[in-house]
Amino acid sequence: MMSKVFVALSTSVDGYITGRDPGAGRGLGDGPTLFDWYFDGDTPSQVFDGFRLSEASAGVFDAVAGRVGASLAGRNTYDDSGWADGGTPHPTAPLVVLSHRPLPATHERQTLVTTGIEDAVAAARKFAGDKDVGLMGGDVTSAALAAGLVDEVILHQVPVLLGGGRPFFQALPQHIELRLVEAVPAPGVTHLHYEVLRSSRTDNPR
Template identity: 40%
Template structure:
């Protein structure tokens, strides 16, 4: 069965976007550098981790906010071309979007559909809200955060609304000049 992995770049103070994130400003104020480790002269280890995530991705589950803010940048097929995307939403858009399935009956249903589509590959969670909904339900197998040396002071926190403590077991850590990669298994 597919592993469900929350794989996100975050600021040192835990934000995945800065303040004032919108469709016109998808990462929010001051947060453009959250993904520089992937695009601005990544070292071999950074590149290897990114290539591994893309190569093993079988499906993506994202929230409607993530979809709305970034669909124009990704275009048809989403962030990993050829990989099915499941968007958790209260209301599906009237217009169909190639590569996207809109799921209106909750995050558990979206993850179940993504696991089926992914087969033996991984399901990637995209967006803080989806992770915050899936973690307390026990639907996340691993958390992989890429901690960027940046303090945003506000924005969208990755782990704001979990409701209770979640125990983690460290799997791996890697450091590069631009980012610290931290990987955990969800224990409870």
């Protein structure tokens, strides 16, 4: 079976995935963090060392993290996260970076793609094998949605209106229908798992 492409990001209720003024050396920028729920519980993650989540969040988080066979990040995520040192967002999965520009350094677990979202997703699928591809970054997510390449959208929705930052979703050529698969309320976060029903490019049922 072909691996799936999903995006699972922490987001404010008003749809921001960073605080204000994120950037290289400034991480996710100013304002309240969207990641307290990684560390505010008693249940250790089985996938990410050091994460201690509520029991409800650990179930969702580890199920998602366990699916990732490759991560695909946009250049802003790569820069802002400081991955020029070889870091990756997942402990075992390799990272594909989509950018128009060369990376400052090459590392074994990182691959640069400069030829667009289709090629980047294809490269990530190859690395993922029979596991799935996890998207990182709002711009890349919107590019993949516009190209009809996303199967699932997962919002780890934190109850805050940030009022500014980098948006999870940008303008799309047309609407995309979703089906709610699961909604899990947890302390400090609500996990909303959607299946993408229609590709915006073809408008065909998937």
